[in-house]
Amino acid sequence: MSELSVSMPASAVSGNAASTRWVQLAAGVICMMAISSPQYVWTLFTKPLLAQFGVPLSQLQITFSILIVLQTFLSPFQGFLVERFGPRLLLSVGALLTGASWVLAAQATSVMGIYLTYGLIGGIGTGIIYVGVVGLMVQWFPDKRGLATGLVAAGYGMGAILTTFPIAASLAAGSYQTTLLTYGLVIGVVGLLAAQLLKRPPAEWITAHRPATSASADTAPAAMLKTPVFWLMFLMMTMMSTSGLMVISQMGSFAKDFGVTGTMVFGMAALPLALTIDRFTNGLTRPFFGWVSDRIGRENTMTVAFGLEGVAMIIWLATRDNAVLFVLMSGVVFFGWGEIFSLFPSTLTDTFGSRNATTNYGFLYMAQGVGSVFGGPLAALLHEKTGSWIPVFEVVIAMDFITALLAFFVLRPMRRRWMAAKR
Numbered sequence: 340m341s342e343l344s345v346s347m348p349a350s351a352v353s354g355n356a357a358s359t360r361w362v363q364l365a366a367g368v369i370c371m372m373a374i375s376s377p378q379y380v381w382t383l384f385t386k387p388l389l390a391q392f393g394v395p396l397s398q399l400q401i402t403f404s405i406l407i408v409l410q411t412f413l414s415p416f417q418g419f420l421v422e423r424f425g426p427r428l429l430l431s432v433g434a435l436l437t438g439a440s441w442v443l444a445a446q447a448t449s450v451m452g453i454y455l456t457y458g459l460i461g462g463i464g465t466g467i468i469y470v471g472v473v474g475l476m477v478q479w480f481p482d483k484r485g486l487a488t489g490l491v492a493a494g495y496g497m498g499a500i501l502t503t504f505p506i507a508a509s510l511a512a513g514s515y516q517t518t519l520l521t522y523g524l525v526i527g528v529v530g531l532l533a534a535q536l537l538k539r540p541p542a543e544w545i546t547a548h549r550p551a552t553s554a555s556a557d558t559a560p561a562a563m564l565k566t567p568v569f570w571l572m573f574l575m576m577t578m579m580s581t582s583g584l585m586v587i588s589q590m591g592s593f594a595k596d597f598g599v600t601g602t603m604v605f606g607m608a609a610l611p612l613a614l615t616i617d618r619f620t621n622g623l624t625r626p627f628f629g630w631v632s633d634r635i636g637r638e639n640t641m642t643v644a645f646g647l648e649g650v651a652m653i654i655w656l657a658t659r660d661n662a663v664l665f666v667l668m669s670g671v672v673f674f675g676w677g678e679i680f681s682l683f684p685s686t687l688t689d690t691f692g693s694r695n696a697t698t699n700y701g702f703l704y705m706a707q708g709v710g711s712v713f714g715g716p717l718a719a720l721l722h723e724k725t726g727s728w729i730p731v732f733e734v735v736i737a738m739d740f741i742t743a744l745l746a747f748f749v750l751r752p753m754r755r756r757w758m759a760a761k762r
Contacts, residue, residue, distance in 0.1 A: 360479040363479050363538070364476065364480070364487060364490060366533045366534075367475060368490060368493070369494065369529065369530075369533035370430060370434070370468050370494070370530055370537070371468065371469070371491050371492070371494030371495040371498060372495070372498030372501070373434060373437070373526050373530035374433070374437045374465045374468050374526065374530055375494070375496065375499045375618075376506070376522065377406060377440065377441070377461045377465055378465070378499075378587065379499035379587060379614070379617075380503055380506050380614070381402075381403055381406070381587070381588060382588060382591035382592075383503070383591065383611075384519075385399060385400075385591050385592065387514075387515040388515065391515070392449065392450045394450050395723070396592055396723070397716050397720045397723055398716075400588055400716045400719045401458070401715070401716050402450075402454055402457055402458040404712050405454055405459055406457065406461050406462045407462065407584065407707055407708050408711060409458065409463050410462040410463075410465045410469065410708065411466060411705045411707045412705050412708045413462075413463060414469070414700075414702075415560065415701035415702045417463075417466050417470050417471065417701060418470045418698040418700065418701035421467070421474060422474075422695075422697050425539065426471050426534070426539065427538060429467055429471055430471050430472070430530075430534035430537055431531055433463075433464045433471065433534075434464070434468060434526070434530025435464070435531060436460055436461075436463055436464030437461055437468070438523045438525075438530065439460060439523065439527065440456050440457055440459075440460040440461030440523070441457065441461070441519040441520070442519070442523040442524065444457040444519050444523075445515075445517070445523070468534075469495065469704070470697060470700060470701045470704055472491050472537075473488055473492070473680075473684050474696050474700055474701075475539070475697070476491050477693055477696045477700075478540050478693050478696055478697075483633065484688055485628075485629035485631075485633040485637075485681055486626055486629050486630045486633060487629075488625075488629055489625040489626035489627070489630065489678070489680075492625040492681050493624075493677075495680070496622035496625055496673075496677045497618050497619060499614075499618045500618040500619055502522060504611055507610075507611040509522075557693065557694035557695060558690075558691040558692055558699070560699055560702060563691050563699055564702065567753065568750070568753050568754055569687075569691075571745065571749060571753060572683060572687060572703060572750065573706045574706075574745075575683075575742045575745055575746065575750065576679060576706035576707065576710075577706040578710070578739075578741065579645060579648075579679045579738070579739070579742050580709070580714070581718075581735060582710075582714070582735040582736075582738050583648075583679070583710075583714070584707070584711050584714035584715060586672060586714075586735075587714075588711075588715045588718075588719075589714075589715075589731075590610070590614070590669070592719070592722075594610050597659040597660060597665065598660060598662075599613075599659075599665045602662040603662075604662050604663050604666045609665065609666055613665065613666045616667070617669050617670055617672075619670070620673045620674040621676065622677065623674065624644070624674045624676070625680055625681040628644050628678035629678065629681035629685060632681070632686075636751075637682055637685060637686040637689065638686075638746045638747055638750050638754070640678075641742075641750070642743045642744075642746045642747040644678045645675065645739055645743035646739070646743040647671075647675035648672060648739045649675075649736050649743065651668060651674075652672055652732060652736045652739060653736060654668055654671075655669065655671075655672055684703070687699060688700070689758075690757060690758065
């Protein structure tokens with residue numbers, strides 16, 4: 340009788356979780372879409388902010404680095420808080436902080452004010468949501484980690500599709516202050532409502548659906564940080580983050596230098612169109628390559644995807660004076676980049692287990708912060724020193740190919756040895 344009374348609730352929990360997890364996935368995607376604009380439409384604000392404050396581009400781009408550094412460097416602590424207090428409370432706070440960052444930035448009277456509002460407050464808010472949602476999905480979908488993390492990461496990558504043209508139109512028609520105020524309120528409200536649906540999965544669900552390719556033992560963050568395989572992944576994610584974040588933060592500037600800004604492509608302004616296509620491919624690649632990696636392996640998929648970005652960047656640079664190709668190739672570049680946000684968290688959780696997935700990914704996600712410094716102000720400084728964007732592109736192209744080779748020739752055998760030792 341006692342066995343029956345125990346097994347029936349466990350079965351019921353598993354059945355309920357099977358349907359509940361798709362609701363969790365949908366809510367997670369909406370949360371990610373709500374907080375994507377601070378990163379992905381930043382380049383639209385650089386021109387009016389430069390005119391307002393009269394500072395060099397490299398100085399203004401510190402805002403972008405603060406946003407990403409705070410989003411990432413606090414993520415282990417934020418992940419711990421999510422695990423300690425639950426996703427609903429913490430993600431609600433994250434949504435409110437993200438919206439408030441734009442509302443307060445609209446009132447800023449100096450570039451330091453932009454640093455503290457758009458950068459600092461925005462980074463804390465978006466970081467809570469990003470690491471919280473990804474950590475939650477690898478727990479809800481232990482059998483489909485690549486696909487699930489890809490879908491929520493797609494929400495972050497594609498969310499700005501809904502805001503790019505409206506924000507560009509708002510900036511053209513009025514002031515950046517009005518735009519920040521209006522869309523800050525929208526971001527905060529949408530993110531807050533979606534966060535109310537989020538909760539942790541039952542422990543029985545995680546155990547019952549653990550895939551054979553995952554580590555059979557969970558690794559705590561302190562132990563993970565002592566392993567070479569983690570630091571190799573950190574180095575690889577840093578290099579790939581640098582490449583993509585350089586494009587995200589600098590596109591408005593190098594599009595102007597390439598003669599693309601102000602031109603029309605397919606009846607639309609080239610830069611907002613490129614940014615919209617980027618958001619679509621940047622989102623599409625995440626579930627696509629996540630799904631592929633569930634089938635052919637994480638490292639094999641990394642090699643293909645990272646190599647694709649390197650090739651696309653070469654073609655993009657070679658055809659930079661052609662506005663049509665500039666728009667189209669920008670989409671291909673991001674199709675080869677955005678999947679890092681599905682491949683790395685899936686690979687990390689496969690390797691170190693799901694019990695500490697949120698905090699563990701928080702440490703790896705810090706690589707995005709390092710990449711924002713290299714791809715933001717340092718890339719702008721290199722451009723200012725050389726007077727050309729070509730050296731900047733050459734550096735990030737080299738990083739793409741180096742990371743692709745590391746995935747196949749170094750990470751794959753190293754991770755196999757680690758996984759064998761853990762079983």
